Amino acid sequence: MSFTVAIVGRPNVGKSTLFNRLVGKKLALVDDTPGVTRDRRPGDARLVDLKFRIVDTAGLEEAAPETLQGRMRAQTEAAIDEADLSLFVVDAKTGLTPVDQALAEMLRKKGKPVVLVANKSEARGSDGGFYDAFTLGLGEPTPISAEHGQGMLDLRDAIVAAIGEERAFPPKEDEAVTDVDVRAEAVEEDEDYEPEYDETKPLRVAIVGRPNAGKSTLINRFLGEDRLLTGPEAGITRDSISVEWDWKGRTIKMFDTAGMRRKAKVQEKLEKLSVADALRAIRFAETVVIVFDSTIPFEKQDLQIVDLVLREGRAAVLAFNKWDLIDDPQAVLAELREKTDRLLPQARGIRAVPVSGQTGRGLDKLMQAVIDTDRVWNRRISTAKLNRWLEAQQVQHPPPAVSGRRLKLKYMTQVKARPPGFMISCTRPEALPESYVRYLTNGLRNDFQLPGVPIRIHFKASENPFKPKKTRKIY
Template structure:
């Protein structure tokens, strides 16, 4: 599939065009210059034409080790990978010296360039459209990414660079459907399709506070500087999905922006980044909560963990920078004790210690991700569940309500991802929360479901003597 890179100076509308081509609001868009920092990929489409589209950071004239210079190097890599580059200018602002410098830089490379004069809706962009001829890339395409004007002209311009029969590939943000199980199926256990196949890669999101090493971890897996890293906190703003393969299994690694306490978030862009991270958690199957091993489980870490559990995603706790910890055994003991006290709703959550910088225990984290994903997809037959329920009731009967014993009629698994069970009982609304916790803990221990979120819904059983309406 052909690769199309969107390039230009900051704040000319690159992310708006990216969203227009992929048909979704994936990239963060704001009037603040320099919002985009990492390369973002998606499947673009214009009518029947399909291609891979790259959103890039705005070109900055910086060549040192600053953040702007590292962003520029990321943009240069995108241009080298692309089959064609779309150079955007702001037609309303006209051609600027930075536009001219970037155009000259592109001319030195081998990547073909198409010039788009963005924000050409109305008459305000006409002078800038005429100025664009001075860049030496032929006829500029009048365009409006905001309103979708000029797509037919862009289609015609891209046609020579796009193969006639592009291969179909999945979108980096594709939503995997929920696996629902028919409640009438009471026979054999049904396992969900295994993750890691070309049709269904494991969706693995890395979340945590700023500057704990999320981007460094993904770069270490990929073996290249695919994502921006550095000593500055909060470099990542967009959630970036990267397809990768580990031991023959496909994985979609999702890097996310660091999450701070809401009270400390005041800038609009950071609020958008936090919302994008929460959206990435929604799309993920397994979420790795990355901690700084020297600042284990702060209040914000626990808040993030609870959000992941509330969304029903499989959770792994990973303590990064483990090489810098002096007393490793004591630190690990404190971490496990804190988890037992603060995350009582998720007993047995996996804990992995690692060093992204040194490359230690990275395979162990992936092995744990596939193991917990299998539990997250586990299906238990209704026959086994009801045999288990009889034993639980015999060991500890439900309490009385209004002078009558609450009867638990039967239980079945409604769906997986996460494992969700429906318990039918008389006087369902009177079953106390403590007894529900007793049943949930029994499900975890007896069926080996420790470490994944469980949901148990108590429903009112039908009264056979009640007249039908």
């Protein structure tokens, strides 16, 4: 993107609504409650022919630095410092407040270009608030309606005038002509073909867990900066915020999510929106790190979150956070490993790493576990190996006889990866007992080194070649 724009203003003036309008998606949570947005949320915006990077910020309020509102203000000021242009949004419907005057003074001191935006200008009686905006001394306000999409052309012209034509529309660089790799043609896949794991492909990782487990602190330690809002209060994070960074030359896109409480306790509309946003982040991610509080691990909600991630088919890694608060690490680690095997039988072999978001301990081991789990999650096994394995499994433990008739497993192949999914052609698949399915699943996990990822096996009845085919009657 050619330049970065920060949306700033006091709470509940429509900043997140404008952000969603510019990015063309409902990414930011929107509610009538003031102060919904707390963290900086970046996005790729498009306004007619103008493309730029947009950052949604928390509403600016006067507060002490140690308070939650004070930490939110620090995050917003950091976004203003990093941006090339600020969209200062005021509410034309309710008019100016002393907070608007103070924010205008702060933006003037920053010395960066500012576009004054009078939102909610479609409302009856908004003319007074629009004309009052001239008194801020930031130039002529641009009347818009972020909710209804009115005034977007005027906003585009105001941004171009503030940032400059050259910055708004940089000249396109001539694309270099590269040699065409003739080996990229389709490769005929035989029964022994197994594709290699791509070590350079960007990886999407979601961080989930109960409230106050230390998810945002963990990501800040990865980034080496206070990018996400943290504090002792539970439930600070509301939006699912994505950040990008490199780990050993590989691009990692990490999603911080809101804490997920038990469904019965989630009553408020805003918390329901936050949990729904976290669920979308899980479905979008490839690997999910479930953060446990080491001081109170394996509560019922922890197990339900792990089960949810596995049912969604994601690769899962456990992170036992706050390890710096443990007095006897060796004894606690042995206990946690025993509980992991006993309480999570559906994810046998799942990788679990003790970490500390405060001190940075174990972060490299955690990322290596994420990479290793993603490698298993993407694994493909050749058909030839699977059929030899299936034959050996039936010799060692034949399928049971149901109603006096022996079940036969004839053919096996892997139909998909991410997570590994297999299809077995057999007789009477509906009669195959669940115990034998578990036997096959555990055998796949042990013999082909598939620890900690969900394995799905589908059974299909083979067609009888001697059965007469139905003929279509012609009347």
